[in-house]
Amino acid sequence: MINKENRKYYEAYEERYKTVHARGMSWSSTISTPLVMKTLEQYQITPKHRLLEIGCGEGRDSRTVLEHGFQLLATDVSPEAIAYCRKTIPGYADHFRVLDCLADQLTETYDFIFAIALIHMLVPDEDRNGFYQFIRNHLSLQGIALICTMGDGEMETQSDISAAWTLQERSHESGKMLIAATSCRMVSWNTWEKELARNHLTLIEKGITAALPDFSSLMYAIVKR
Numbered sequence: 001m002i003n004k005e006n007r008k009y010y011e012a013y014e015e016r017y018k019t020v021h022a023r024g025m026s027w028s029s030t031i032s033t034p035l036v037m038k039t040l041e042q043y044q045i046t047p048k049h050r051l052l053e054i055g056c057g058e059g060r061d062s063r064t065v066l067e068h069g070f071q072l073l074a075t076d077v078s079p080e081a082i083a084y085c086r087k088t089i090p091g092y093a094d095h096f097r098v099l100d101c102l103a104d105q106l107t108e109t110y111d112f113i114f115a116i117a118l119i120h121m122l123v124p125d126e127d128r129n130g131f132y133q134f135i136r137n138h139l140s141l142q143g144i145a146l147i148c149t150m151g152d153g154e155m156e157t158q159s160d161i162s163a164a165w166t167l168q169e170r171s172h173e174s175g176k177m178l179i180a181a182t183s184c185r186m187v188s189w190n191t192w193e194k195e196l197a198r199n200h201l202t203l204i205e206k207g208i209t210a211a212l213p214d215f216s217s218l219m220y221a222i223v224k225r
Contacts, residue, residue, distance in 0.1 A: 009164035010077065010102075010121055015180040017058070017080040025174055026084075028057055032064040033116050033211040035220060039146050040070070040112065043222075047071065049111035052138060054101050054131075055118030059085040060214075066092045073110075075099035101134040102127055109138055113145040117215055120150040123161050123185040125195075132199035139225050144204065148218045151186040153208065158185035189219070196223060 007014075020027045045051070047069040056062045056074035058081060065072050066089070076082055077100045086093040099106075102122075113135055122128045135145050159181070167178045187195070189206070196203055201223040209218050 007165070008102075009123070009161040009183050010127065012164040012180040012182045013057075013121070014078040014080050015165060016182060017078055017084065019177065019179050020172070021080065021084060023174070023177075025172070026058050027172070028060050029213050030058075030060060030063070031211075031213065032061045033148065033209075033218075035148065035209045035211075035218075036061050036114055036116065036146065037064060037068070039114075039222065040065075040068075043112075043144055045070075045112045045144075050108065050140070052106075052110040052113045054099075054113065054115040054134070055121075056085060056096065057081055059089050059096075060211075061114070061116055062092075062096070063089050066095060073097060073106075073108075075101070077101075102130040105134075106138055109140040109143065111140050111143045113139060113143065114147075115145075116148045116211065117150060117218065119147055120185055121183050123158050123183050128185075128195060129199055132195065132201055135223075136199060136201055136225055141225065144222055144224050145201075146220065146222050148209065148211070148215075148220045149186070149192070150184065150215060150217070151188075151219045152217050153189045153219055155186050156188050156191065159183050192219065192221065196221065201225070 051070050051072040053074040056076045062074035074096050082096045082098050085096045164183045166181045168181045205222040
């Protein structure tokens with residue numbers, strides 16, 4: 001349960017999930033991001049390897065990875081999201097855990113870490129650095145990470161984090177609804193590559209992909225320690 005007195009701006013998705021789930025619906029689609037399974041195959045990640053997902057949300061990508069037999073720990077800062085995943089993917093309930101990657105640490109390291117459409121929710125440099133450091137600290141020596149963020153590689157924009165919990169009208173497949181605004185920061189390739197380098201992550205591959213119908217344009221980076 002998120003304490004309203006101490007809640008952080010990036011926890012606002014908790015309220016969004018609660019609003020949508022109370023109506024018996026999900027916020028995101030159930031269609032997985034094609035690049036996740038493609039990356040696992042391309043970099044020869046197999047079910048013997050240990051995987052970690054940061055920001056699993058409603059389990060869009062977790063479900064597919066788990067059903068392919070991978071050893072995945074799927075995490076999210078939102079207790080509502082984790083409860084939803086455990087309910088809708090009951091056969092893998094033990095694979096989901098509440099985790100704030102900016103405040104918590106795990107004892108294990110992982111061969112493959114992925115975070116789809118999460119980093120753009122972190123706005124101040126301090127929080128973005130904390131995210132990258134969490135990844136670096138939890139990668140095995142030969143491990144790699146896949147990070148996807150909203151953007152086209154050129155645009156730079158950011159929201160006011162003080163308004164993250166403010167209700168605003170947003171479109172949903174069921175129609176318009178009032179939900180938490182949440183937060184967003186989109187960066188250019190130049191800024192993103194500087195962030196990665198500053199946090200001692202080596203860029204292996206980058207590009208533009210999509211995760212339809214949720215995201216028509218996602219920048220992606222594959223990195224190592």
